[in-house]
Amino acid sequence: MINKSEIYLNKKISPKKLWNFIEKIQETETEIHSFSFYKSNELMAEIAIAPYSYAPMQLYSLSKSFTSTAIGIAERMGLVDLEEKIIDIFPEHLPEVINDNIKNMRVRHVLTMNNGHGGCSMGLVSNSDNPISAFFEKPVEFEPGTHFSYDTGSTYMLSAIIKKRTGMTTLDFLMINLFEPLGITPDRWYKLGETSEGGIGLQLSSKDVAKLGLLYLNKGMWNGERILTEKWCEDAGKPHTDNSGNGTPDWTSGYGYQFWVNSQTGFRGDGAWGQYLMIIPEMDIVFSMFSDNRDMQKCIDIMMDYFRDFEAEGEEFDLAEKLDSLYLPYSSEEKEIKIPEKYYRLKPNGQKFTLVFPKFNGDTFSLKLSDGERIQTIKAGNGFWIENRIVAASFKPNLQSLIKKGRTEEATFYASYKIVDGKIQLVARFINCVHRKEWTIDFTDGFSLDYNEVFDMIAEDSKKLTSL
Numbered sequence: 368m369i370n371k372s373e374i375y376l377n378k379k380i381s382p383k384k385l386w387n388f389i390e391k392i393q394e395t396e397t398e399i400h401s402f403s404f405y406k407s408n409e410l411m412a413e414i415a416i417a418p419y420s421y422a423p424m425q426l427y428s429l430s431k432s433f434t435s436t437a438i439g440i441a442e443r444m445g446l447v448d449l450e451e452k453i454i455d456i457f458p459e460h461l462p463e464v465i466n467d468n469i470k471n472m473r474v475r476h477v478l479t480m481n482n483g484h485g486g487c488s489m490g491l492v493s494n495s496d497n498p499i500s501a502f503f504e505k506p507v508e509f510e511p512g513t514h515f516s517y518d519t520g521s522t523y524m525l526s527a528i529i530k531k532r533t534g535m536t537t538l539d540f541l542m543i544n545l546f547e548p549l550g551i552t553p554d555r556w557y558k559l560g561e562t563s564e565g566g567i568g569l570q571l572s573s574k575d576v577a578k579l580g581l582l583y584l585n586k587g588m589w590n591g592e593r594i595l596t597e598k599w600c601e602d603a604g605k606p607h608t609d610n611s612g613n614g615t616p617d618w619t620s621g622y623g624y625q626f627w628v629n630s631q632t633g634f635r636g637d638g639a640w641g642q643y644l645m646i647i648p649e650m651d652i653v654f655s656m657f658s659d660n661r662d663m664q665k666c667i668d669i670m671m672d673y674f675r676d677f678e679a680e681g682e683e684f685d686l687a688e689k690l691d692s693l694y695l696p697y698s699s700e701e702k703e704i705k706i707p708e709k710y711y712r713l714k715p716n717g718q719k720f721t722l723v724f725p726k727f728n729g730d731t732f733s734l735k736l737s738d739g740e741r742i743q744t745i746k747a748g749n750g751f752w753i754e755n756r757i758v759a760a761s762f763k764p765n766l767q768s769l770i771k772k773g774r775t776e777e778a779t780f781y782a783s784y785k786i787v788d789g790k791i792q793l794v795a796r797f798i799n800c801v802h803r804k805e806w807t808i809d810f811t812d813g814f815s816l817d818y819n820e821v822f823d824m825i826a827e828d829s830k831k832l833t834s835l
Contacts, residue, residue: 498559
């Protein structure tokens with residue numbers, strides 16, 4: 368159980384200003400989990416707010432910046448040319464009819480999200496037995512280089528290029544050429560077909576994400592070793608694609624090599640619901656943050672304001688006490704209610720659970736679950752967190768529209784509960800992704816468990832489990 372935040376503060380940084388920054392972020396209905404802040408290559412602050420730690424989390428689309436970095440390394444090695452035509456790299460995967468737009472698609476177009484697709488191809492790609500062929504099956508409606516479309520399938524193709532040219536998954540290629548040199552320890556990178564997913568699926572810590580930012584800030588050098596060319600690092604954060612019709616300011620200021628160009632200054636990688644890597648060469652700043660976010664634009668605006676005013680002014684301030692009070696476990700004076708301790712059969716559900724057995728044991732509540740093959744148990748504490756691990760489909764929050772349907776994943780999370788009006792309210796704070804779930808368990812009429820989701824991209828059939 369983690370009940371104390373991990374805090375490092377450089378003497379140059381103001382704890383009160385940092386807390387004001389955190390408060391402003393929280394006001395946007397965002398929960399910060401961890402972050403690392405560097406100025407001029409010096410660590411200014413590094414914090415993980417309890418019960419979170421620096422454990423690796425799902426990066427969502429921040430994975431894209433690592434895939435593009437793999438292309439940058441491969442280009443430096445002479446393995447990839449940005450002007451190569453995609454059809455020349457994958458001749459065995461081409462459709463019967465090849466129009467001019469497919470013929471003219473180059474690595475550069477796939478890298479900068481203007482390959483000619485009118486929308487994201489990843490849903491088609493991830494559910495195909497031949498993901499590369501599926502990429503070409505989606506109509507290429509526009510002349511490559513003329514139309515921005517945020518296409519995670521494009522990033523998968525970059526990953527497939529790494530596999531084709533090196534014989535390794537993108538994870539293995541980066542283990543040798545990036546992760547090991549930078550001291551980065553990934554937890555995993557989900558595969559699709561023969562290689563890493565590319566645009567999603569990488570799991571790293573916020574500390575490790577910051578190292579990628581430092582590599583770019585230092586123009587491709589790490590401890591005297593060249594990882595990327597200086598030109599690549601300069602070009603990666605420049606606007607190569609016009610995305611002016613794509614929404615709010617920080618999503619309309621141009622797109623680089625799988626990096627967004629910031630509206631104010633610098634560039635960034637980011638992932639759905641709030642994983643950030645801010646690289647601000649003008650300010651000599653790198654900032655990585657993991658959060659559960661509801662308004663990414665507001666958060667970026669708050670970050671940029673904070674980067675301009677963070678220096679210490681000699682004030683006394685207890686930051687640790689403030690942080691430790693943010694995400695307290697659920698608790699109630701009532702520790703348990705009378706329930707029938709028996710197995711309940713479950714209706715068909717996305718997790719494929721077939722039976723559940725609820726039980727109280729003092730101030731601990733548990734749900735023993737069967738999927739007909741294995742037994743797993745969720746435990747929650749009243750007034751304290753309990754760590755859990757569940758392996759099931761659609762249990763861990765994810766971008767269900769982009770991954771293979773029914774994919775089984777490991778979910779790790781802390782859980783606690785309270786009793787309100789005779790019902791059990793359980794909260795799960797996930798460790799390997801940025802989300803939290805709240806469940807209400809009601810024994811009024813048999814047994815029902817409802818997911819109260821605060822985002823809408825979870826598979827529909829994962830929202831309710833009801834007993835037969």
